[in-house]
Amino acid sequence: MTKEVLLMIALRWLNFQKPYLLKNKLFIFLILFQTSLSSQNSTNATQATANPIIDGNVLDDSAWNNANVITNFTQKSPDEGEPSSEKTIVKLIYSSKFLYVSVVCYDSNPDGIVISDSRRDAPLNNTDSFMFVLDTFKDQQNGYVFGTNAAGIEYDAQVIGGDGMSMNSSRQSVGVGANLNINWDASWEVKTIIGDFGWSAEFAIPFKTLRFSSQENQNWGINFQRNIAQKNEQSFWAPIPRQFSLNRLSLAGNVTGINIPSSRNIKIMPYALGLSNNANEEDVKSDETKNDFGFDAKIGITSSLNLDVTYNTDFAQVEADEQQINLDRFSLFFPEKRSFFLENAGLFSSGENTFYGPDIEMFFSRRIGIANDGSLVPILGGGRLTGEMGGFKIGALSMQTKEVKNIANAENYGVYRIRKELPNRTNFGALITSKNDLNSSANNKAYALDGAYGIGETIQLKGFLATSDLPADSDNNSDSYAYMLEANRNTQALTTQLRYSEVGKNFNPEMGYVRRLGYRKILFRILNRTRPKDFYGILELRPHITYWSYWDFDGFQQSGYLHIDNHWEFRNGYRIDTAVNFIWEGVKSPFEIVNGVTVPNNSYANSELHTRFNSNLTKPISLIVVSKIGGFFSGNRRNTDTTFRFRLGERFTSEIISKYNDVSLPEGKFYTHLLRSRFTYAFNPQMYIQSLLQYNNQSDQWSMNWRFIWQQSAATGLYIVYNQTQDYDGIPTDLNIRSLVFKYSYLFDID
Template sequence: MLFICMQALNGWAFQIEKSQPDSLQQTFNKDYVLRVKKAQNPIQIDGVVDEPDWIKAEKATNFYRVLPVDTGMAESQSEVVMTYDDKAFYLAFTFFDTIPGKRIAESFRRDFVFGNNDNFLVFFDTFLDQTNGFSFGASASGAKWDGIMHDGSAVNLNWDCKWESETLHSDDRWVTEMRIPFRSIRFKSGTDRWYVNFSRLDLKGNEKSAWAPVPRQFPTASLAYTGVLEWEDPLPKSKTMFSVIPYVFGSVAKDYEAGTKADYQTDFGFDAKIGVSTSMNLDLTYNPDFAQAEVDEQVTNLDRFELFFPEKRQFFLENSDLFAGYGYDVVTPFFSRRIGLDAPVLFGARLSGKLDNNWRLGLMDMQTEKTSLLPARNFAVASIQRKLFARSSAGMIFVNKENINEPGDVQDYNRVVGFDYNLASSDNTWTGKLFYHQSFDEEEHEHGQYAQGASLQYQTRNVKVRMDQTSVGADYNAEVGFVRRTGYNFLGPSLSYTWVPNKKVIAHGPFLESENFFNTDYEKIDYVQTLGYNVEFTNRAKAIVGVKDFFVQLQHDFDPTRTSEHFLPAGSEHNFTQFWAEFLSDNRKNFKWSALYSKGSFYNGDIDFMEGMIGYRIQPYVNFAMNVSYNEIRLPAPFEKANFWLLGPKMDLTFSDKVFLSTFVQYNEQIENMNINMRFQWRYAPVSDFFIVYTDNYFTGDWTSRNRALVMKLSYWFN
């Protein structure tokens, strides 16, 4: 279907792009305009801003303070200049220091942790919709940052593209130059205007600033508060983008627990990207391998429901909100991690992007192989979204899972159809969502096969008020989605107030959250009531204290430790209360730590919970962190006392901006497993990598090996 539609969509998108004029929408910072002149001479990316085109370029200056308070101008000022040619656009940033001393740069790791580095970020809204865009940046070490933006401010950093940068330091400033090819991003051909904002985090001065002012309660990535970027000439129509990323793969694995022989494998595959238009992209994959994806961070699970882990595989990430943005995180019709984790993906295709200023389209089709346990399956998703008003949108999604050549009477298909409305006011003060989803399969159902929800949030500098509502039928079944629980109605009001005194304490205030679950007859079955107080200090340390009150009416038999042969019976009611205190130290220091302690009752017993982190860095080469979690659960007979340690030492070595080595050990007493994951990466060419990944799992106690694997993968990006 994707291949048949591609040519028609290409022509349709091109005609729409030609016919749609640019229009300056209502944006708060429309008076902040940066005019970009076309370059007359080559620009050398060397961190030295001395070319004639830089000298005559218009400067973005006079940055406004956003944090710790959003009043006045930044103490540490910055300058940004831009230019462009027919193939790429260029940026040069100069960051002046007012405080002497070493700049904070955690590592050379790409897509660095924002709050742990002096850094500069730029946010481009290339379609003027104040919702979707691209972000690029650099830390003081020269580490790169790139991500695709959605939902008005969220940045997905798992997206990568080809571009180059160089950073140089002097005593009173540091400078970064960038070259970003037009073909690396999506935009409308012939446009002469984008929206843009520039953001700087200066940790030495504990100051975040932006060129176009942003209220402190919103991230500087908020596309509602961008300024205007005016190109001297309309941007040229981009040539058709085509890139292919082939890979070769070799591995050896041995399952000691099953007693099988060592399994040796070699394979190959590829990803390809085709620019159907400057705003629409077709992604293809054959025999993809995701062995290099970072391992999930484990948690001790004392809950009754499945845990949510984020998607990290790059194929699923560009325009991911078109597929994964429906519903809530706890009840969404499409969750890409359902594809390819229990059976290898044979091939897949994904068409996504803009049809014009108002319409976005997403089509995906993935095919998994047959295994000894599962039949071959096809996963198809179709999503269309229409922009409404200033920044709101409405969308529809169709998800289909089809089993192929399935023997017997096993269910053949599962489908979900859904509608979502996303509310976002022009100033981001009001946000919300309304959705309704319906599932279909071959079974006959007596109860509801629906999921419905609504939320509304009002946020100002001091006040944040939110109400969430959800209703999920007992027979709602989204097999390709994430549905934490079914057969309930939910109401969740929350309220917080923040004072901003701008003294030793820069912000503090109380918060109240109420989570209330009812059965389908609106009889209360669960609630969690939370009252807490939050304090932020001028040195970036934070403290939180609070109390939680729980009520649970068990709908099924449940073992609170998830390790015992005993259980609490369905229908039993439990009311328990827990107090907690948390502190996070100043993360600007090379040594940092955090600690959380919680104590109280737990179902029909008691619990003590401790969680902490100790970290040390030798910037920008070495980062060490030790994550610790401990649960002591004391339940009456016939249960036995349970003590669960979860230890996670992690060492991250960044030898340069191209060579990385990470080692992550996770000792988990609840599942009686210790996992070792070592990941070496050499980025020998732009977005082209050589990986070596070693994984080992052991039983805790006798420390016998369960399984281990060694994987080598080489990929190259042909453009």
């Protein structure tokens, strides 16, 4: 349907409306009209007559002269639907090996360009930046994001599901089970320059980095986003309404004209490592030195199928876990940070996620190579096959660990995944996990079915069903199940969510994560987005209500939570949240919340005031303060979480976080305090020093993780890592553990 026909229908419809309804219906139509046409944005990639020089100097490079011009960006924020306040020109060309993308970001105030970080994969929300997404299979569910800021950092990610849900401009999904996996790292190149005109960038994306169909003439989904930090502005080539993000692939435009032969590629990344450990624990001292080697390899079987192989897998360069404080009776969730398991994590993800983390994750990769007590277990090696075959997304992973005496047996871990993706965010799939103890007959298997069904552009239904082998000590041959049903509707003004789930008492996926067992749960959420015009500097109001509750199978309420809130987001980048929470906790068995303080069994009903304040996060100095004051089990609690950020130019960034709880119960008074500081100095986007210092008064322990990283490609380079953990009882004690690691890896790229 053409724009002219749509406009004619609209005008006839509006002609029959009553005058007092005309204004509102005209506004609604214009939004729908813009959204319905967004997918008509189309461009053609031009074959390069000469390859551009990747130095960021777009305006002086003749290789771009014959490329089609992509411009006319539309704001999502602050003035939705209006043309971008600054001109942006994008061009695409390609060779037999590379997709080249250039952008010129004109800026009437180039002195105001904001660069908030110079590290690879640093967030691009609060900096002048440019990103684009590629939907290479045109399935509107999976894609690749590439981006940079004016400093020329490399930012890349995988899109999973294509939902592109966006609470607000400051949120960004990460990690396993999320819609955007920023831990995917590819080998590509980008360079930028800043001038009187603004800033410009040139990208060179190797086709062997991407997965796509084998057809001759490619037709990909594509969209571009520009952030102008000094104006808190986001704009897009194919317009995106306020409730979605760049990752809403169904709203992307099209790029045609790419005609490339399919090719296979092999990447081999060997590493060498030197390690020194020194431990001083309870009058027992030990020293250990170790030299080791291993490799990872990536083998492109076809243009849409990839095999990853690893031998003597090592993760010494990974940043330490962020410590947490547990003030309830359920297990904490620590996210995966190891790159091998984070790649393609979305394909293997199945379960139920919540606002505070997963309730169920059928495959939790931290079960591999990490013992129950947190000790590291050597991984001998393994492999992973991912890609598309016969119209199905497939995945298979097998890993083998080594026996560690008195800590862990030798075990084999397997995960097998198949998923069929259909138009309009619809998919269904199956997953199997298998854990085999090679020292005994102790094995565990779990099975899951999941799916989603999209209705129009605003509604999606989701479902999940799983079962597992029973625990070894179970005397019941049932209740080893879990399931979830969910309905979502997401319009420009309103987001609603309704979910029901159950988990049996004997559900036992040993390769997964289950926060609690034996419950029925209901969750409901409704959120409104309103953008008033010229109202005390407010950009957007987001009043919302969230309710969830867990009951056991006897009808006893284990937990309940009612959150009534409004987010006040201002045009100057500030934000204030004002909320009240109503909390119910049912304790059947007393539990020790901290040493010496036990919460007795009872049913507790409390309320608390909940506020948040943050300043403009694009500024060199910013502050976030979250406060909760109110009832807590049988007493009261004051909670304050403070985040202070400071940056000096584009090279030095710092963040200091304090999480403080002051708890007063009839059973005892106590406080908890977690301090975390992270400092980074970037010599350039590939070389930086980072430190993570933490103190936790619950464990009376402080820790330091110091890393020097010199990346020569996305996943290889030189890493020097120093870790220290020390007990602290008012003063540092002699109980400490130190380690120093030197690791070097190199990429051999074989066409």
